[in-house]
Amino acid sequence: MNYCSACGAPVTKRIPDGDNLPRFVCDTCRVIHYHNPKIVAGCIPEWGGQILLCRRAIEPKSGLWTFPAGFMEIGESTEQAAVRETLEEAQAQVERVCLFAVLSLPHIGQAYLVFRGAMCSPDFGAGVESLEAQLFSLSAIPWDKIAFPVVKDALRRYVDDVARGEFQVHVASLPDRLI
Numbered sequence: 001m002n003y004c005s006a007c008g009a010p011v012t013k014r015i016p017d018g019d020n021l022p023r024f025v026c027d028t029c030r031v032i033h034y035h036n037p038k039i040v041a042g043c044i045p046e047w048g049g050q051i052l053l054c055r056r057a058i059e060p061k062s063g064l065w066t067f068p069a070g071f072m073e074i075g076e077s078t079e080q081a082a083v084r085e086t087l088e089e090a091q092a093q094v095e096r097v098c099l100f101a102v103l104s105l106p107h108i109g110q111a112y113l114v115f116r117g118a119m120c121s122p123d124f125g126a127g128v129e130s131l132e133a134q135l136f137s138l139s140a141i142p143w144d145k146i147a148f149p150v151v152k153d154a155l156r157r158y159v160d161d162v163a164r165g166e167f168q169v170h171v172a173s174l175p176d177r178l179i
Helices: 078-090 149-164
Strands: 011-014 023-026 038-047 050-056 069-071 094-105 110-119 130-137 170-173
Touching: 038 078, 038 094, 038 149, 050 078, 069 078, 078 094, 078 110, 078 130, 094 149, 110 149, 149 170
Parallel strands: 038 110, 094 170
Antiparallel strands: 011 023, 038 050, 038 069, 050 130, 094 110
16 A cells, blocks of 8 residues: 555555554554455355355456355345355355354455355356356365365365264364465
8 A cells, every 4th residue: 555545645554553563554644544354255055965166257266166255245244245146156046044164364364254055946057257057966076176275175164064964163264375
């Protein structure tokens, strides 16, 4: 950041009074500009013992598989974001969404909130950010073609919970070596 978004003056990076981390601070209007992690909301859509995955049509990782997920928008809850992303990327409607995992990626400033959601019907398709959408049995998940390590981590936890016959809410911080 070079300039203040409030007044346009140059900013400097320093630790403001009463803080303990370096921030961009405007020396003219004194606005402190915080750079905070972004929330990614995703959903593992479920239908008849299968899960719905999308093959990405955009970078990064175009051509690889993921569950529907994306950045939260202002004015929506995390659950609403997961439902919206599922509709946008897989043209599927989900209901009874429940929190499945909170996965922090501190090294890139992201937190993934992953939900499970029952598909309202077996209807789905590829949204504009997807090349295709497909239902997969858990034994047919294309592990070597999963787009992101955090998605692979969440899916492994999901498969383990299904095998155990009990779902739990997973909370973890993923190391940067996975990225």
